[in-house]
Amino acid sequence: MDNKVVIEQIKACDQFSEIGSLLTSLDRKRLTSQNIISLSRALRLYQDPGHVNIAYLANFTVDLLPPYVEAFAATEGLLARSYVGKYNQYFQEVLSEESGLSGFEPDLIFLTLSLLTLEPELKSSFLQLSVEDKNARIERIVQHFQQWVSAVKQRYSTTVLISNFPLPAFSQLGIADANDPFGEMAFYFELNKRLAAALNSESRAHVFDLAKLSARFGSDNVFDPKMHYMAKLAWGEKFLPLLADEMLRHLLSLKGLTRKCLVLDLDNTLWGGVLGEEGPSGVKVGPGDPVSEAYHDFQCKIKNLKDRGVMLAVCSKNNESDVREMFAQRSAMPLGLDDFAALKINWEHKHLNIERIAKELNIGLDSLVFIDDNPVECELVRQMLPQVRTYLVPGNPENIPRFVDEMIEFEKLMILADDRNKTRQYQQERKREELKGTVGDLSDYLQSLETELEIRVATQHDLNRVQQLFAKTNQFNVTTKRYSMAEVERFHAGDGWELGVAAARDKFGDLGIIGLYLLHLVGSLVEIDSFILSCRAMGRGIETAMMNHIKLQHAEAASFTARYFPTSKNMPVKNFFPEQGFEVVEKNAEQVVYSLDMKENKMLDCTWINVV
Amino acid sequence: MIEKIKKIFSEILEVKIDEINNEFGPDDTEMWDSMNNLRLITAIEEEFNVRFSMNEIEEMLNFGMVLNTLNKHLK
Numbered sequence: 001m002d003n004k005v006v007i008e009q010i011k012a013c014d015q016f017s018e019i020g021s022l023l024t025s026l027d028r029k030r031l032t033s034q035n036i037i038s039l040s041r042a043l044r045l046y047q048d049p050g051h052v053n054i055a056y057l058a059n060f061t062v063d064l065l066p067p068y069v070e071a072f073a074a075t076e077g078l079l080a081r082s083y084v085g086k087y088n089q090y091f092q093e094v095l096s097e098e099s100g101l102s103g104f105e106p107d108l109i110f111l112t113l114s115l116l117t118l119e120p121e122l123k124s125s126f127l128q129l130s131v132e133d134k135n136a137r138i139e140r141i142v143q144h145f146q147q148w149v150s151a152v153k154q155r156y157s158t159t160v161l162i163s164n165f166p167l168p169a170f171s172q173l174g175i176a177d178a179n180d181p182f183g184e185m186a187f188y189f190e191l192n193k194r195l196a197a198a199l200n201s202e203s204r205a206h207v208f209d210l211a212k213l214s215a216r217f218g219s220d221n222v223f224d225p226k227m228h229y230m231a232k233l234a235w236g237e238k239f240l241p242l243l244a245d246e247m248l249r250h251l252l253s254l255k256g257l258t259r260k261c262l263v264l265d266l267d268n269t270l271w272g273g274v275l276g277e278e279g280p281s282g283v284k285v286g287p288g289d290p291v292s293e294a295y296h297d298f299q300c301k302i303k304n305l306k307d308r309g310v311m312l313a314v315c316s317k318n319n320e321s322d323v324r325e326m327f328a329q330r331s332a333m334p335l336g337l338d339d340f341a342a343l344k345i346n347w348e349h350k351h352l353n354i355e356r357i358a359k360e361l362n363i364g365l366d367s368l369v370f371i372d373d374n375p376v377e378c379e380l381v382r383q384m385l386p387q388v389r390t391y392l393v394p395g396n397p398e399n400i401p402r403f404v405d406e407m408i409e410f411e412k413l414m415i416l417a418d419d420r421n422k423t424r425q426y427q428q429e430r431k432r433e434e435l436k437g438t439v440g441d442l443s444d445y446l447q448s449l450e451t452e453l454e455i456r457v458a459t460q461h462d463l464n465r466v467q468q469l470f471a472k473t474n475q476f477n478v479t480t481k482r483y484s485m486a487e488v489e490r491f492h493a494g495d496g497w498e499l500g501v502a503a504a505r506d507k508f509g510d511l512g513i514i515g516l517y518l519l520h521l522v523g524s525l526v527e528i529d530s531f532i533l534s535c536r537a538m539g540r541g542i543e544t545a546m547m548n549h550i551k552l553q554h555a556e557a558a559s560f561t562a563r564y565f566p567t568s569k570n571m572p573v574k575n576f577f578p579e580q581g582f583e584v585v586e587k588n589a590e591q592v593v594y595s596l597d598m599k600e601n602k603m604l605d606c607t608w609i610n611v612v
Numbered sequence: 613m614i615e616k617i618k619k620i621f622s623e624i625l626e627v628k629i630d631e632i633n634n635e636f637g638p639d640d641t642e643m644w645d646s647m648n649n650l651r652l653i654t655a656i657e658e659e660f661n662v663r664f665s666m667n668e669i670e671e672m673l674n675f676g677m678v679l680n681t682l683n684k685h686l687k
Contacts, residue, residue: 033655034623041626063647226666231646237654 003027003035007042016048016079028075028245033237040067043074050081052251055106057090059117060234068244073251076408080251087232088117094152102155108254109152110208110247111145112163114234115191118144122187126172131182138191142198149205159254160205164192166214166222206413208250213242249411259389259409260363261341262305263354265372266316266323269393270302270335271295275322280329284397294397299334301404306339310410311423313342313357315370320345341426350377351384361426362472362535369409428509429536446540446608450507453542453611455549458499458516463488465513466501469532474569476533476543478562478576483530496521497529502546504537511537515546524558526550531562531576538572541606547580548603549611551596560596561585580604613660613686617679620655624648634676656682 006026013019031039054069056062066082073080083104085093090111093101101109116123119137129137145162152160171177171184180186192211199205214222217239224236235243252258267274272284272291285295306312312335316323323345327337337343342360344353350372358365365387372378373393382390394403432449439445458466463485470483483491491497502515514537518530528550533543554560562577578584581602582594615629621636622629625643638644644652656678657663662685664672672678 033651033658034620037624037651064650226664226669227650230666230669231650233650 003031007035007039010039011042014046016043016046020077023074023077026075028072031071031241036067036071039071039074043070043079046079048079051078052255053081053083053105053107054247054251055083055085055093055101055104055109057085057093057101057109057111058113058234059088059090060112060114061087061232062112062234064233064237065235065240065243068240069247069251072241072244072248076248076252076257078251078255078257091148091151094148094155097155106156106158108251109156109158109160110163111148111160112208112210112234115141115165126184126187134182134187134190138187138194141191142194145195146198149199149202153204158204161208161250162195162199162205163208163210164195166211167219169219169223206250208246210243213239213246217242245408249408250413252408253411253413258412259310259369260367261311261313261357261361261369262302262410263313263315263357263368263370263388264302265350265374265377265393266314266318266345268373269371270299270314271333272397275318275326280322280326283326283330285330285333291397294400296334297401298404301401303334303339305404305410306423308410308415309412311341311361311363311426312339313344313361314340315344315350315353315357315372317347317350318345338427339423341423349380349384351381354381354385354388359535360429369407424509431508432506443608448507449540449608451540451542451609452505453545453609454503455500455546455611456503458492458501460492462501462513463492466492466499466516469513469516469534470530473532473534474567475535475572476538476576477570478531478573479529479565480567480570481530491518500546500550502533502542504542515542517546517550519550519554524556526554526557526560528560528562531573541609543576544580544604544606545609545611548606551603555598557598560598562594562596564592564594565590566592613682614679616659617656617675617682620652620659621675624651624655632675634679635674636676637674652678660686662686 003026006022010019010022013022026039052073054066056066063084066084070080070082081104083100083106085099085101089099090113093099094109096102119141122137149160149162152158165188167185167188173180173183177183177185182190188211192207196207199207222235222239224233227233227236264270267276267283270285272295273282275283284292285299286292287296302312314323320343323343324337327333342357344357346353350370354368354370355365358368365385368387369389369391370378370381371391371393372381373395375392378390378392381388389409391403391407394400435448436445439448467483467485467488470481470488474480488499491499498517498519498521500517500519501513503513504511504515511534514534516530516532517528520527520529531543531546533546551560560582562582564573564577566574577592577594580596581600581604582596584592585595586593618629618632621627621632625641625648627636627641627643631640638649653664653669653672660682662682664681664685668681672681
């Protein structure tokens with residue numbers, strides 16, 4: 001649908017919350033300046049509370065940018081509110097209690113300064129500056145920003161974004177600049193480097209990389225001299241979409257909307273051609289011909305995403321054995337099977353496989369991006385799983401590498417060492433699955449895992465994970481009670497409650513805390529309030545070891561009761577209590593109540609687990 | 613051509629097309645502020661693939677003057 005038509009429909013709606021599906025049909029890359037004006041005006045009329053309040057402070061006219069950011073944010077379902085600070089009053093705005101900023105309650109403050117306004121001498125007499133002068137000047141500018149950040153921190157707990165400085169299109173030294181170790185370009189590089197280092201030590205201040213964006217757009221085009229002289233605009237209007245795109249990446253990261261997993265089709269997505277027809281040596285990827293090189297570069301970019309902490313998964317209609325053969329034979333490809341946290345290679349519907357991937361990785365559907373070259377597959381996934389972000393791969397191979405760069409879904413402000421290990425955890429899970437396939441007998445398999453289990457009363461340190469298990473576990477969850485952190489802390493404090501956690505490791509690696517139980521103790525009566533096992537730890541008897549532990553700890557209890565509340569998702573635990581020796585006391589549609597006869601209390605066998 | 617410019621004016625300044633005559637100027641609507649003036653210029657430059665000079669822009673004080681200046685460029 002045409003953007004203009006969509007915007008007209010948006011205008012007809014009274015509330016932002018009503019326009020979700022309309023927003024997703026906007027094509028962000030094709031919004032014209034007219035579209036931006038009418039969309040941002042429509043958005044400003046909504047009474048809904050904004051999702052993010054952005055303040056813009058500058059020493060030039062920045063007013064044309066906020067409508068772009070508002071429109072771009074809306075395409076991702078975010079209602080952004082803007083405040084533009086008074087011209088060149090970025091200190092007063094943050095210091096004064098009477099400032100407009102103060103009444104605005106910003107979530108994000110964006111400070112962007114033109115260097116030549118801040119330090120006019122750099123324009124008129126750069127060539128007269130000595131090396132010491134230049135260093136001192138850089139120091140002074142960086143300190144100026146540090147002082148401003150301190151001023152912000154006195155009154156606000158918001159995130160601040162500070163733009164660095166784009167290189168000028170021409171140097172005052174002419175071609176000599178490149179031969180001068182501290183020429184004008186070198187000065188900008190050094191300034192940006194020191195600014196980044198200074199902000200790096202601040203937890204809530206980050207660099208907005210204007211220098212990169214300006215280079216990408218072309219420094220000849222960033223600046224419109226007429227607009228600069230007439231209205232003190234530092235940026236021409238054509239540059240604004242790029243700025244808004246970068247701002248949107250920051251906003252998604254700020255709001256925790258970063259997605260976690262990229263699900264890839266294989267044929268004509270990860271390589272050119274169809275594996276089933278052309279065979280492992282026939283499909284196009286790698287050096288040699290233009291199309292193969294494009295797919296090679298695409299794979300490099302995907303691998304970079306993985307190193308940034310994005311999990312990769314395959315969802316392909318293929319024979320799994322063919323695909324394994326392909327990866328074995330074409331081992332020079334940038335991506336190997338080891339790079340994928342989940343593989344779904346079969347002939348079933350893709351939306352079913354994508355759901356399985358989400359389940360296997362224990363992440364929500366709204367954490368997934370799916371890409372495929374087949375418009376029919378894309379449309380089906382879009383309809384069946386609207387939470388998944390689905391993209392059609394560009395039709396021309398030359399555009400595929402760039403397509404990865406343009407995805408805004410995976411942005412993070414920092415890449416931690418932990419991010420690089422994320423895939424490993426899931427690979428361990430895959431190795432377990434593979435072992436299951438090779439070991440004929442289930443008990444041999446369980447034995448071969450060499451599982452060690454530690455069951456203990458939860459410590460303060462465990463509570464975040466405990467709350468996460470309460471909040472996220474759907475399947476192995478007998479009562480599905482969603483407790484808040486405050487409640488979890490109350491259980492931890494004791495007083496009639498026993499909160500236990502189970503941590504497991506096996507020969508493939510550490511699974512971390514994968515289970516919990518919560519007992520309500522009234523005198524010598526024990527009631528199992530909650531019993532939860534993470535789905536990645538199911539099917540290996542850990543639940544039995546945990547229950548044995550509870551039985552042993554409370555062998556003196558006068559009575560033992562438990563409840564099962566059926567939900568659409570917790571079928572796996574339907575027979576859990578009977579299997580553990582409990583008997584039905586009462587049964588209706590809402591619940592089944594069980595009790596355990598203490599005289600008949602027996603430990604069940606699970607010798608393959610070593611409880612430590 | 614006149615219809616195209618009127619359409620740009622009506623969209624940016626949120627006025628009805630039949631309200632726009634040659635004398636229509638910044639005094640007729642508070643929407644015609646400095647930011648929207650820039651937007652008008654940019655939109656017209658884009659639509660007709662012309663570039664106005666600063667001197668010309670300073671002279672463009674109402675709709676009729678915009679039209680005249682554009683006509684000079686299009687000749």
